Amino acid sequence: GENxxxxxxxxxxxxxxxxxxxxxxSDSASNYFPWYKQELGKGPQLIIDIRSxxxxxxxQRIAVTLNKTAKHFSLxxxxxxPEDSAVYFCAAFDPTNAGKSTFGDGTTLTVKP
Amino acid sequence: NAxxxxxxxxxxxxxxxxMTLQCAQDMNxxxxxxxxxxxxxxxxxxxxxASEGTTDKGEVPNGYNVSRLNKxxxxxxxxxxxxxxxxVYFCASSESRQAINEKxxxxxxxxxxxL
Numbered sequence: 001g002e003n004x005x006x007x008x009x010x011x012x013x014x015x016x017x018x019x020x021x022x023x024x025x026s027d028s029a030s031n032y033f034p035w036y037k038q039e040l041g042k043g044p045q046l047i048i049d050i051r052s053x054x055x056x057x058x059x060q061r062i063a064v065t066l067n068k069t070a071k072h073f074s075l076x077x078x079x080x081x082p083e084d085s086a087v088y089f090c091a092a093f094d095p096t097n098a099g100k101s102t103f104g105d106g107t108t109l110t111v112k113p
Numbered sequence: 114n115a116x117x118x119x120x121x122x123x124x125x126x127x128x129x130x131x132m133t134l135q136c137a138q139d140m141n142x143x144x145x146x147x148x149x150x151x152x153x154x155x156x157x158x159x160x161x162x163a164s165e166g167t168t169d170k171g172e173v174p175n176g177y178n179v180s181r182l183n184k185x186x187x188x189x190x191x192x193x194x195x196x197x198x199x200x201v202y203f204c205a206s207s208e209s210r211q212a213i214n215e216k217x218x219x220x221x222x223x224x225x226x227x228l
Contacts, residue, residue: 004155032215043117043203043219044156089155091214098163098213100172101148103155 002027004092006104013080014112021107023090024072030092030102033073035064038087038106047088048075080111115139119204119220126194126227134189134223136204143210145187146171146217147179149200156203162187164210194227201225 003026013019025033031052036044050057050064050073057064061080066073077084090104117138126132138145144163148156148171158171162181176198178190187206191198201224205217 006155009153034216036217036219041221043205043221044217045219046216049216091155093214095213098161098169101156101158101214103157105153105155 002030002092002094002097002100002102004090004102004104006090006107008107009105010108010110012110012112015080015082017080019075019077019080019084019109019111021075021088021090021109022072023074023092023104024070025092025102026071027092027094028068028071029094029096031095032093033064033066034091034093035062035075036089036091036103038089040086044089077109080109082111082113085109085111117204117206117218117220119202119223121223122221123224124226126191126225128195128227130194131190131192132194133191134202134204134225135186136188136220137186138204138206138218139185140206140208140218141184142206142208142218143184144207144213145181146205146207146214147177147187147189148203148205148219149173150203150222151200158214159189159202161213163213191225194225196227199225199227 034049
């Protein structure tokens with residue numbers, strides 16, 4: 001089955017710096033890769049997603065890159081702000097196995113003002 | 114626009130007690146899900162419902178039952194709670210009934226403690 005590894009588990013950056021979170025997956029059948037942001041006491045919120053037929057996707061200060069050959073994808077946040085502080089989760093979904101959703105263990109990002 | 118609403122927000126149970134977690138969405142979504150989140154771990158799928166009238170097991174269904182009451186509501190029942198079920202439970206919904214697990218909208222969670 002699918003296994004998703006997420007690194008680092010914690011990340012601290014200075015306001016204005018960039019942050020990068022990486023995930024690797026094991027099942028080549030996975031074709032949908034979302035990223036969720038979870039603020040304290042709230043449910044996860046989708047911030048960006050990418051499909052396997054696309055190598056990169058951007059939305060303002062956030063971007064996701066996908067390397068299908070190496071089976072890894074990354075979240076890039078530029079010009080970080082204190083409100084970016086949260087837990088970020090990656091996930092990998094295989095459409096042939098709807099009952100299986102594999103999320104990474106999460107990265108706690110702290111942006112210091 | 115409320116999105117996905119879960120009740121209760123907090124619950125403490127004794128081992129062996131039963132309870133039902135309620136979830137409702139007002140986005141006219143077809144698919145609904147129940148996840149659990151344990152400290153330092155990602156979300157694990159308990160059950161999902163691709164459409165009204167259908168339910169399917171996820172990764173960790175043991176000890177739980179679900180009911181898709183109508184298109185809006187999806188409840189999760191613990192028949193005999195165990196300490197291992199102490200967790201934060203999230204309900205989620207998505208528009209598509211084919212593209213399961215895509216573009217999930219989550220509720221704010223239920224913190225459940227089983228003593």
